[in-house]
Amino acid sequence: MKTAIVWSLLGTAVVAALAAVMPVQAAEHPVPAAVAGAMATVTLADHVKFVPLDSTDTTGHGPKVAVLFGDLKQKGPVAFLALLPAGFSAGPHTHASGSYIVSIKGNYHEFRPGEAHGKPLGAGGHLFWPANSAHNNLCEQAGGPCLNYAYFPNGFDVKK
Numbered sequence: 001m002k003t004a005i006v007w008s009l010l011g012t013a014v015v016a017a018l019a020a021v022m023p024v025q026a027a028e029h030p031v032p033a034a035v036a037g038a039m040a041t042v043t044l045a046d047h048v049k050f051v052p053l054d055s056t057d058t059t060g061h062g063p064k065v066a067v068l069f070g071d072l073k074q075k076g077p078v079a080f081l082a083l084l085p086a087g088f089s090a091g092p093h094t095h096a097s098g099s100y101i102v103s104i105k106g107n108y109h110e111f112r113p114g115e116a117h118g119k120p121l122g123a124g125g126h127l128f129w130p131a132n133s134a135h136n137n138l139c140e141q142a143g144g145p146c147l148n149y150a151y152f153p154n155g156f157d158v159k160k
Helices: 002-021 033-038
Strands: 064-069 078-084 099-105 108-111 126-129 136-139 146-152
Touching: 099 108
Parallel strands: none
Antiparallel strands: 064 078, 078 146, 099 126, 099 146, 108 136
16 A cells, blocks of 8 residues: 555656656746646746755756755655756665656666666656665766656665
8 A cells, every 4th residue: 555655646746747847838838827726836847946966066067956845854755856967877875765766858777786787767767776775877978968756755865
């Protein structure tokens, strides 16, 4: 039952994330008042605010996130869109929480350290990575930046 609820939430968030990256301009396709009034929040793609994942990243060339709900600095459920630059690899690391990742755009991989990175997930491809399990990720240079939906039910952290 718990897993079904998580995947239901994940599915809802993925649909919202996919809708957020569709090439729609607010002026061309405004959200009808009746629809907007029934929703808690509406954020069009051109209004999504990405910030550096690492607050010490002064160049702005590292991974960026747009938090959808939760708090990256607190223990507890958190979901975000992750924008990874083309060619980015995090290196081997773990998270204290399991992670659910859905690829939206780009050639994104996750794999165990020392293993070949295999095929990219592709748009709509998804994975679950268990808590405290070492892995690496890669956004291929080919295909431009990667955009992913990420959900961490027990908070986000990175241990290298």
